[in-house]
Amino acid sequence: MTEKEEFYNELAYTIYNKYLSDLFVPQDGSFKLLSTIRYDPKLTEIPPITPQDITKENFFLFGEHYHRLVFSLTYFRRQITKNNELEFDISQDFLFEKLTEAIKLSNKIVFEPMKIRLLVSLDGEVVVELHDTGYRANLLDGILETQFSDDQIWDVYIDREVTFISPFTSFKTTNRKVYDDARRRTLPGKRPGKEEVLLINGSEHLMEGSITNIAIRRKKDEKWITPQLSSGCLCGVMRHFLLRKNYIEEETIPLSALEINCEVLLFNGIMGVVRGRIVS
CATH class of the missing domain: 3.20.10.10 (D-amino Acid Aminotransferase, subunit A, domain 2)
Known part of the structure; x- marks a missing residue:
């Protein structure tokens, strides 16, 4: 290896370790995909009174969240597991059930807005976290x-x-x-x-x-x-x-x-x- 090649190899190694190693981890699937979803009773004409009254429309931009999640899962599984297929249920109905189940089990008041953190691992494990969030009369x-x-x-x-x-x-x-x-x-x-x-x-x-x-x-x-x-x-x-x-x-x-x-x-x-x- 020439002196110039050694210099550029060392430079590339330094750049990778200082700036890029935390960003590109091809074999590391320890992170989770994240969606932060707004639950808001005011998004429907008749606000929910019980968890059974909640509809998909009470989750702001539910459809957009779902489609981004599936696309993201497909991308990372292809990159990390080399598998394009989703071998688990990740349908809209499945996610809706997970969200409403978490609200029901939390005993939170359903006529207050919430910030929901939906965490999905590359093997399909789903975790739902509920947090308080501020009231917004008009989201736009x-x-x-x-x-x-x-x-x-x-x-x-x-x-x-x-x-x-x-x-x-x-x-x-x-x-x-x-x-x-x-x-x-x-x-x-x-x-x-x-x-x-x-x-x-x-x-x-x-x-x-x-x-x-x-x-x-x-x-x-x-x-x-x-x-x-x-x-x-x-x-x-x-x-x-x-x-x-x-x-x-x-x-x-x-x-x-x-x-x-x-x-x-x-x-x-x-x-x-x-x-x-x-x-x-």
Whole structure:
């Protein structure tokens, strides 16, 4: 091996161990696929009174969550187990039963909203966790052209360290190290629950937030635009909904487009759409 080959081999090894080893673990199936689902009694005309009254419509974007989960399972099983087939029941009815069963066993009050963490392993094991979440009168109010108070607008920061694109940014899993690291590096903690950090990929293009997808206004026509999936962003369920309803469009967004005091949309399947403002 020549001196130059040794140099580049050592460089590649250093880059992999410093930046990529936590992102690409081909043989490691210890992570779980994750969906955070909003249960909301107000999503149906007649709110549930008992767990038996709950319908799929009470789980916000249930269909989008289901289809993303099946696609993600298929992808990771092909990559890790080399098996394209799902050898277990993962139907919509099965997941609905798991969700309602968890609510029934928890003795939680069904006329209060909940944040549900649905964890699915690559062998089909399902775990459901229930958490309290805030009331939202209108899950789409962030996209309305109205006046927002400073208290309603989130503080949005830009992480200046590169985030490498990987399957763990494109798919939602329990492997959230890049997001946790970005939050730890960047968020000051001045407004807990109202702060978000934006991730930038190696091409200096906007990807997403640490817990949200994002859209900014396109200057030429004021249309809301969101990064393309090729940026490495999560294929979020709320993102998919807003694209399908033509509230937003996809576009490559360079870091230079993120200006201080620029208003943005932040969205996910729990809080819907809220407004944010880039502060740093």
